[in-house]
Amino acid sequence: MSSDLDHNPRGRTAFIISTVFTALAFCFVTLRLYVRFFLVRNPGVEDYGVSLAMLCSIGLTMCIGFQAQWGMGRHAHDLQPVTMQKSLEAFWASIIVYHLSLGLTKGSMLLQYRRVFTTRKFRIGNSAVMAMVISYTLWTVLASIFSCIPVRAFWTREPARCINQTALWFVNAAVNILTEFSIAILPIPVIRSLNLDQRQKRALIAIFAVGGFVCLVSCIRLQSLVAVSNSSDPTYDNPSAAAWSSVESSVGIICSCLPLLRPLVTRWLPDVLPSYKRSFKSKQKPYATMSSKNCREDAKHQKEFSLELQPIQKSSSGSSEDRNWDIQVITEIQVDVEGGSGRLSGWLSPTAKVSELNTIE
Structure with a gap:
């Protein structure tokens, strides 16, 4: 040729x-x-x-x-x-x-x-x-x-x-x-x-x-x-x-x-894409717990998040009386998202819907 x-x-x-x-x-x-x-x-x-x-x-x-x-x-x-x-x-x-x-x-x-x-x-x-x-x-x-x-x-x-x-x-x-x-x-x-x-x-x-x-x-x-x-x-x-x-x-x-390619860049060139904080607000029920899928301990990443409805066993040092109140709780979870740290914070309310957040993999 x-x-x-x-x-x-x-x-x-x-x-x-x-x-x-x-x-x-x-x-x-x-x-x-x-x-x-x-x-x-x-x-x-x-x-x-x-x-x-x-x-x-x-x-x-x-x-x-x-x-x-x-x-x-x-x-x-x-x-x-x-x-x-x-x-x-x-x-x-x-x-x-x-x-x-x-x-x-x-x-x-x-x-x-x-x-x-x-x-x-x-x-x-x-x-x-x-x-x-x-x-x-x-x-x-x-x-x-x-x-x-x-x-x-x-x-x-x-x-x-x-x-x-x-x-x-x-x-x-x-x-x-x-x-x-x-x-x-x-x-x-x-x-x-x-x-x-x-x-x-x-x-x-x-x-x-x-x-x-x-x-x-x-x-x-x-x-x-x-x-x-x-x-x-x-x-x-x-x-x-x-x-x-x-x-x-x-x-x-x-x-x-x-x-x-962000996970690769943050691993090989951490100064190019440094860690950053991200805040997400959502309303959820007080008996919702956070779980992660596809975790890797060696990479220290959490890629996907889902909310699973589960009852929380509550203990109290005071009165054990059940209260039917609209309790709002602020939760804050620090995670590592593909080489950068991210923060989930949200108001949890019993009248709100459960949402799902998927991060880029």
Whole structure:
């Protein structure tokens, strides 16, 4: 491959950019899996989903390399028909793995949200966006595979029934940006309603809205698609769109991993993310006790909290007379939350509901 790329600087540049960003995404996925499987020891379906997305992103980079080897970045009139056909075959495969990677990454982020935010309204919104992502991904993958009937007509250019490729690209790109924007803003209303100071709210919003950077990359990619669609020499002008497609896939994977790497950073670089205090207020019954799930003594983390209703055996040095009063008790519990200490404090009231708090793992 190297000998062909030496005489194809545009294709070589696209392949190098794709390789660099894919390697970065692979590093972030590796760190994420290390945190989930070995530090907090609580992997979820979303971790397997992002791993599959990473495999698709690697496949996309390989397809871009094959396209560059077989003529992407060179003028169409300089290519032999056989070389052009091989390049189109790689292009056809790259479109499929590109959409699979995006869909799996978005699904992983939504499953991650579902683990963290447990309110009913949020889960309804999350499920609606998830349904849109699943439908969009199925459509884009199937439309990419069967864009021509018979399928081989995509690269052989034989007479066939084919979808308008330019229209398909722009419709898919528009829906893609819409879903990415929806995912980026989905948790913001819930975070704003939390009883936290403004600094903590802004920090949480920044963590979850980092996916908005993917929207910016998608818009840049859309601009490169416009250039290719208006080009009279698409093989020469396609490297930019190919490179940005790979960057979009890799950046999406990186953004989905970033919120989960705090335990690793606080363990290896404690001065970068020092311990901080967090206060949560809630009303609960006086006979509610706190328990933790999935504790690890060696890591000294407590990741999830749930409230279990149990009667408290009360003892009194004075009168043992039962009182049917609306007693309010302030409880304060100091815990370590994934490398940083957190504090739970709340008013416990017999007329209030029991709530559940899940922290990011």
